[in-house]
Amino acid sequence: MTRIVKQTTTLSLSLIALFWVSCSSTVTSPQSYINGVIEPEHLSPVYECTDIMLQAIRNQSVTPPPATRTFAMAHLSGFLAVNGIEQAYSSKYGVRAAPENTHQEVAYLVAFTDSLSDALNASFVFDQKRMLARYRDDEAKANGIRYGKYIASVIIADRINDGAEPNQANFYLDHYEKRSDRLAWSPTGPFYGAERGPRFSTFNRGLFPGWGAQKSWVMEDKTQFQAIPFIDPDSEEFASQYQEIMALGGSESSARTADETTIAFFWEDGPRGVTPPGHWQIIAMNITQKMGLSLLEQARLFALLSMAQADAAITTWDSKYHYDIVRPETVIRTRAAEFGQRGDSAWKSLIPTPSFPAYTSGHSTFSGASARMLANFIGTDQVSFSSKSPDLVNWPEQLTGVTRSYTSLWEAAEEAGMSRIYGGIHWQADNTEGLRVGRELADYVFKHAFARKQ
């Protein structure tokens, strides 16, 4: 028995030691999203913390709506911590000013990682300790830690019972009435054609029907940017969009070009990865790294971007379950006759159809909001940049070695929106309305989130 106790102790200590030395993620590791994107001289606490967050989103396979809430909580906390020291902007959170001699970077990363821990229900204590170890132990550091924790506690308290927790269950909870006509959404099957792709569950229940019931971040409420009603299914416009998706989005489409096929995979960003909003966070780091932004302005940019993305998730999920619009796959395979169209029971989309209603497109809304917010912050939409897919694991054969280039932010947003048409999973109306809502939402957030103090 003594031997068993010794063996147990040895094995347990070995296990703990193994994890102690393994629990860190650095910007130079192959798994870092900023390794190869951010030049070493432009590294900052904002970029490093964002990288840690994106890795966690990927590792936990977080879906886009909760990913945006995570981004917003962490980035808002980081910004408020730095702003509490500089006192440059006003906000609705009413946080007290930091004491004199408070280290900005320390306050930022503590506020960021504490909020991140709460949002993801995971500990980032080792990442936090690793970053804090770079700073000399003095009063400024101690003040920074205390103030960062205070700011995180304010944001965490603000988001307790914000509606996100119960609404992460995939149930309607009577927030929305399911429609019963031919436009009603139904769970979709594994009818896609792309090979060598990730595993997708089959016939999933609708994702997060209650997400739109969540407390908003900057917009007044979930209906402020609600989409206009879906197009008339008896109209020429619907007929035209039906023909478009059937021709362009099928797995065996001859109308879709090779480049358009690549676009469908390039912007998919799931199910294992940074998510579409996370893809835009990487773009934001890439294009702003050489702007010489101060820590405060970097933090403000990512707080604005993240809150716009989080409100985009709320408004688009509200529209999705408010209108409850069917996916193209369902109409083409089983309901075409009800729409006066010729169907195809063997039709498969190029990429998997997500398990929630179509209208409006999350990708389009996220992309419209992100591109517009970046343009607002930078002062121009005319930004040229190139981008690789953040995650090869989802479509390794389709995305390895692929780099796409853009001459403007909106061009990238439109391409991201069209990727869902090329993939065969969205109506064109889902895309155009999503882009419009995203753009208007970004303008509102940019104008109302933080006012510059005189």
Place this chain on the structure above:
Amino acid sequence: MCSNTRSLENSNIYLLVTMKNRYRLLILAACLQASLLGSAAAQDGFSFSYDTISFFEKPTAFEIGIGTLNTNLLIDQSIIYRDSTAHHSAATQFLGLFNFGTQLANGWQFNTQYLANYVGFDDDDYRGNLALSIADYWGVIAIGQVTGSVFEQTRRQRGTGNANLAFDQFVGGLEDEGIFYSVRFNSYEIAATVDKEGGFELGANFERPIGASSYFGALRVRKGEAITSGEIQDTLGGAAVIAYTYASLTVDTQLGIERVNSIDSDEIEHLFSSLGLSYKTGPLTVSAEAGLAKLDGQKRYSAAFGSRWDLARGLSLNLGVNYQNTENSVEETIVRGSLRYEF
């Protein structure tokens, strides 16, 4: 924590494969044939009308006061064939998972979970499984019938459908009731459970994509109890799992070692190893596994093939062909086909 339908399946598979045969029913061959035809039909564009089977979509969760009650149900009708007795039998199982969750004023998530498990007809068997948990960034603490949770976090991927690979686990077990703790650090998760008899299991896993592939690694250590020579004896074992995933293909392997105290001789040594692969294409998921173990010098062989064909929302056809052979013992193949509905 048994908090999802995967866990429902887990219990389902285990109980159904091990239960006694009670009555003859249905047609095993039809299930097997349907499973094979299923994938072909999907390829040809056959479409089960999934519009008509989503009627449980709305009423399975309710807001009650400050919390949400979620309900999940699994109904499985199976046909089982054992070649050792050349006997067919059938079984029905109902599994209900009821979870009441809420967020406390300090942000902690509180969940109460009850798993109701009913099996069979003549030899009715009902089991209830209750667990309470609190979770926050510092991890999850659970109490109740939770001691299988470390194993679930650190095991090799379970076989598909009704596959169940024999001899792929420690012989020393834990009591059902105990305490469980788990915390996540980015890609890493560590967990521990202690049962009411002082047995415990420690586990850790790592999972993340690296480049175009995804990797999973896990270690677990268990101090449990097993019956040898009619006496309860202590056991101590460790196991390691490595999994590699590329697109829809997963290959994984496990190696384990365990020592069992013996009342009349030296410690008994138990070695076990297994290799498996699984693949999903469209509505069809398949898996194949093989195991080799050695317990007290006696070799044990096992193999399992499983498939699952998703027919419609929540409805699936499942197959398992499970083979096991021990030296100086009976060689047996159990084939089980089932139609399953879950929501």
